Amino acid sequence: MASRRVGDLVEKAAAQQGLxxxxxQRPFNNGNAQDPPLLRPNRAPNHVLLYPGCFNPPHKGHLALLNQVLRNAGADLSLAAAVIVLTDDDKLAAKNRKEERPLLLSKARRAALWREAGITGDRVWVFGGSEDSWKGLRGQLQRNLARQKIDLRFLLLVGPDWISVRSATDPKSWGCVEAVTSDISRPAAFRCPNSLRQLPKCSLWAPCSYQSSGQPSMAVAETPCETPADGSNSAPGLVYASTAVVSTCQTLRKPLRRYRFVPCELGDRPQGEAPSSTEIRRIIATCGREQLEGELAKVALSPSLLAMYALEGGPYTAPAPRASPPDHETRKLRAAADVKW
Known part of the structure; x- marks a missing residue:
């Protein structure tokens, strides 16, 4: 009988692609895990989180987002595993080309920072290859699984600043139909105290649970919405945030895109400013050797290793958000301004 262990299946596909x-760094540590992730057969849907990003460098908010979705939506979404895909070095350099001397960590170092942080080896795999090689591997894997009548779908994991009341990122850019996020590491602009604000060109948010058939069951909450925290009148398109783990909405017109939200308890969110890679690079550019590791420990993953990388290549210039065209950090600031806690 063919193996249904995710790690075995990925290794086979990688070998076929010549990777x-x-x-x-075996995929999902399937050789050592006592409970390796398995895929369900007979065309029952299986989901794998696809978590792409620059991660230059990765921070505690990145890890909190990943853990929140894996722990609190795994059963609802039949999440088998998660794959972290790092932006290619040349794309990272192009993104920061206007800075005088930016901190640019190689893909190998960014991957090492993730692995050193102690992510769950049997559930999370840091893919160290290029973005193109990932696309080839993914295609090979899905072709292999189709022959075994195994349905594998990838869910794009993004921060809440990429899904807002202004616009929602199209997961198709990463070959996905669905995107999922949470507000565990930073506020979500569409979340009011007891409600979720409708995304542009999307249906109302609704609680979602998977039945035995594997098809999502959706029901719109009928409880009227409360007044937003800013005291303004309730706007059309607001429904109660469900007490269910996952809420979902989808585009009203084709092409179909689905968005999922895994809320956190408000008391679980860390206090103070949300961590960001930009802030970590600013710390590295401005802190002295004696302070560096202590400051990094507050926000960064693997602070000792990151401090070593930083001291090897410095000094660096402090990054500055660009307003036109808006960069990722500027979009975060806009999303934070839209929040209605």
């Missing part, structure tokens, strides 16, 4: 794999 070399470091034996110490």
């Amino acid at each position: 070399r794999n470091d034996p110490s």
Whole structure:
């Protein structure tokens, strides 16, 4: 009988694509895990989180987002595993080309910072290859699984600043139909105290649970919405935030895109400013050697290793958000301004 272990299936697809794999970084650690992730057969839907990003460098908010969705939506979405895909080095350099001397960590170093942070080896895999090689591997994997009548779908994991009342990112850019987010690391602009504000060109948010058939069951909450925290009148398109783990909405017209939200308890969110890679690079550019590791420990993953990387290549210039065209950090500031806690 063919293996249904995710790690075995990924390794086979990688070999078919001619991709070399470091034996110490086997996909999902399937050789050592006592409970390796399995895929459900007979065309029952299986989901894998696809978590792409620059992660230059990765921070505690990145890890909190990943853990929140894996822990609190895994059963609802039949999440088998998660794959972290890092932006290619040349794209990262192009993104920061206007800075005088930016901190640009190589893909190998960014991957090492993730792995050193102690992410769950049997559920999360840091893919160290190029973005193009990931696309080839993914296609090969899905073709192989189709022959075994295994339905594997990828869900794009993004921060809440990419899904807002202004606009929602199209998951198709990463070959996905669905995107999922949470507000565990930073506020979501569409979340009011007890309600979720409708996304542009999308249906109302509704609680979602999966039945035995594997098809999503959706029901719009009928409880009237409360007044937003800013005291303004309730706007059309607001429904109660469900007590269910996952809420979902979808585009009203084709092409179909679905968005999922995994809310956190408001008391679970860390106090103070949300962590960001931009802020970490600013710390590295402005802190002295004696202060560096202590400051990094507050926000960064693997602060000791990151401090070592920073001291090897510095000094760096402090990053500055660009307003036109708006960069990722500027979009975060806009999203924060839209929040109605």
